[in-house]
Amino acid sequence: MINWVWTHWFITALIVNYIVALSAAFFLLRNNQNPRKTLSSLLFLIAFPFVGLLIYYFFGLEYRKSKIFKRKNLDSHKIISKWNDKLFLTDEELAKFEEDFLKDRLKLVKLLRHNEDSPLTLKNDLKVLYNGENTFKTILHDIDQAKHHIHIEYFIFNDDTTGNEFIDRLLAARERDVLVKLIYDSVGSDLSGNAIKKMRNAGIDVEAFMPVIFSNFTRKANYRDHRKIVIIDGHIGYLGGINVSDDYRNDLGENKHGYWRDTHLRIEGHAVKSIQAQWMLNWFFVHDHTEQEEDDMINKDYFPDVDEWENKPVQIAASGPDSDWANIMEAIFLAINTAEESIRITTPYFIPNQAILTALESAARSGIDVEIMVPRIGDSWAARYASRSYFEEIMNCGIKVFWYCRGMLHAKTMVVDGQFATIGTSNMDYRSFDINFEINALIYDEAVAQNLNEKFEKDKEDCVQLDPQEWEERSHFYKFKESFCRLWAPML
Structure with missing residues (x-):
C-alpha cells in the first residue's frame, strides 16, 4: 500500500485534495451563504485541484458566526451598553427633528439604531476634504494640537514619506504626554519592525489587526480592518477613503497610479463619540485588556461634553463579520x-x-x-x-x-x-x-x-x-x- 502511494503520489494527492474539497463543500452548503458566493467557491474547489483549496482558504471561509467574532460581538454589546444612553435620541426626540432635518430619512435613522446601535447625533461641524495632500495637512495640524489622546486605525499605514511624517508627529505628541494608540491592518500595511519599535519605545501603543504570516502573499485575505480613522481628544474625528501612504497624495510627484482622487471627512462634534466607540471596540479586540481598563476609557476624557454650535445630523454606520447585520x-x-x-x-x-x-x-x-x-x-x-x-x-x-x-x-x-x-x-x-x-x-x-x-x-x-x-x-x-x-x- 505504501509503495503504491509513493509510486502514484500525484493520484494520491488528488484523492486527498477532493476528500478535503468535499468536506469544504459540505461546510459551504451547510453554512447557507450567499448562493452566488457558494457556487463560485464550489466551482473553484471542483475545477482547480489544489489551487481551488487555497482560494477557498483565503477567500471562501465564512467566519461571521465563528467563535472569535461571536466573542467580539458579545464584548461589543457589553461595551456599547455603557455609553449608548448618553448618545441615543429616543423616537419621541427624533420626531422633533423630522421636519427640519430628516424629512423622509427617518426610516434610515431607525434602521441603523435597530441594527447596530448607531445613534443619530446633531451637534456636528463637517468639512469634506478632497485628496490626500489636503487631508494629511489637516490631520497633522490637528495631531499637533492634541492635548489628551490620539486614536488611529488604518487599513494601510506604510513606512514611507507620508507614514514617517505621521510617526514623527505622533512621537512629538508623546513628548507632550499625549496618549497615542495605533491599530494597523497587518495585510494592508507595510510597517517595518524598526518603525514599530521606535513608536513602542516612545510609549505609543501599537497593535496589528488579526496579524498574518507572509502578508505579501495574502493581499486579499478575508476579514481585514478596512477602516481609516483618526480621533483627537474625543471631539475631532476623521474617516473616509484615504490611507497613510504616498500613493494617496499628488504633491510628491506622479505615483504608480497617476493622479489620485479621493474623499475624506473631518467631523467635529457629537458624532465623534460614535467613531470613538467603534474604535474602542476594535482596540479591545486586538489588545489584551481587563474590564477595569474598559471602565477607565468610558469617561469624559474620551467622550467629552460637546459644545458645537453647528447642527448637522450625522449617523455613524459600522459593519464587519462580527455584526449580525450588513x-x-x-x-x-x-x-x-x-x-x-x-x-x-x-x-x-x-x-x-x-x-x-x-x-x-x-x-x-x-x-x-x-x-x-x-x-x-x-x-x-x-x-x-x-x-x-x-x-x-x-x-x-x-x-x-x-x-x-x-x-x-x-x-x-x-x-x-x-x-x-x-x-x-x-x-x-x-x-x-x-x-x-x-x-x-x-x-x-x-x-x-x-x-x-x-x-x-x-x-x-x-x-x-x-x-x-x-x-x-x-x-x-x-x-x-x-x-x-x-x-x-x-x-x-
Whole structure:
C-alpha cells in the first residue's frame, strides 16, 4: 500500500485534495451563504485541484458566526451598553427633528439604531476634504494640537514619506504626554519592525489587526480592518477613503497610479463619540485588556461634553463579520429605495450584490437620475473587469456610467436627492458589504450633499461617459474576460 502511494503520489494527492474539497463543500452548503458566493467557491474547489483549496482558504471561509467574532460581538454589546444612553435620541426626540432635518430619512435613522446601535447625533461641524495632500495637512495640524489622546486605525499605514511624517508627529505628541494608540491592518500595511519599535519605545501603543504570516502573499485575505480613522481628544474625528501612504497624495510627484482622487471627512462634534466607540471596540479586540481598563476609557476624557454650535445630523454606520447585520449595505439599499430625484455614486470598485443592483436598476427605470463614476483603469485588473461586466446591464436600465480618466478614483461617496450623503471606507462591492470591517458617516445635511454633487460635476470634466451602443459592440474576448472575472466577484 505504501509503495503504491509513493509510486502514484500525484493520484494520491488528488484523492486527498477532493476528500478535503468535499468536506469544504459540505461546510459551504451547510453554512447557507450567499448562493452566488457558494457556487463560485464550489466551482473553484471542483475545477482547480489544489489551487481551488487555497482560494477557498483565503477567500471562501465564512467566519461571521465563528467563535472569535461571536466573542467580539458579545464584548461589543457589553461595551456599547455603557455609553449608548448618553448618545441615543429616543423616537419621541427624533420626531422633533423630522421636519427640519430628516424629512423622509427617518426610516434610515431607525434602521441603523435597530441594527447596530448607531445613534443619530446633531451637534456636528463637517468639512469634506478632497485628496490626500489636503487631508494629511489637516490631520497633522490637528495631531499637533492634541492635548489628551490620539486614536488611529488604518487599513494601510506604510513606512514611507507620508507614514514617517505621521510617526514623527505622533512621537512629538508623546513628548507632550499625549496618549497615542495605533491599530494597523497587518495585510494592508507595510510597517517595518524598526518603525514599530521606535513608536513602542516612545510609549505609543501599537497593535496589528488579526496579524498574518507572509502578508505579501495574502493581499486579499478575508476579514481585514478596512477602516481609516483618526480621533483627537474625543471631539475631532476623521474617516473616509484615504490611507497613510504616498500613493494617496499628488504633491510628491506622479505615483504608480497617476493622479489620485479621493474623499475624506473631518467631523467635529457629537458624532465623534460614535467613531470613538467603534474604535474602542476594535482596540479591545486586538489588545489584551481587563474590564477595569474598559471602565477607565468610558469617561469624559474620551467622550467629552460637546459644545458645537453647528447642527448637522450625522449617523455613524459600522459593519464587519462580527455584526449580525450588513449595516452599511442595508443603509445604502434603503437610501437608494427612498430616492425621489437623483443618486450620485463614486466608487473605485462597482461589484454590487443582487440587492443593491436591483435597487439601482429599479430606481433608474422609475425615472430617477442615477449616475455612477468609476476609474477607467483602477488598481486591480480583476476588479476592473468584474465591474465592467455590470455596465451593459445597468446602462440598459438608464443608469449613466462615467469613466474617470485622469488617474485613480478611490472616493467612496453617495449623494441622494441632493439632501443625504454618505462618505466612508466602504466600496460598492461584496467585500465591503459582507467581509471587511468598514465605517461610514451618514450625513443628513443639504450643504454637504450639494458640496459633493458640485465635486461630482467637476470630476465629470475628467471623465468619459460610456455610450450604451458602443459598449455593447465591444469584442467577445473582452466580454469573456469580464464574465470570467465576474465569477470571482463574491470573493474579490
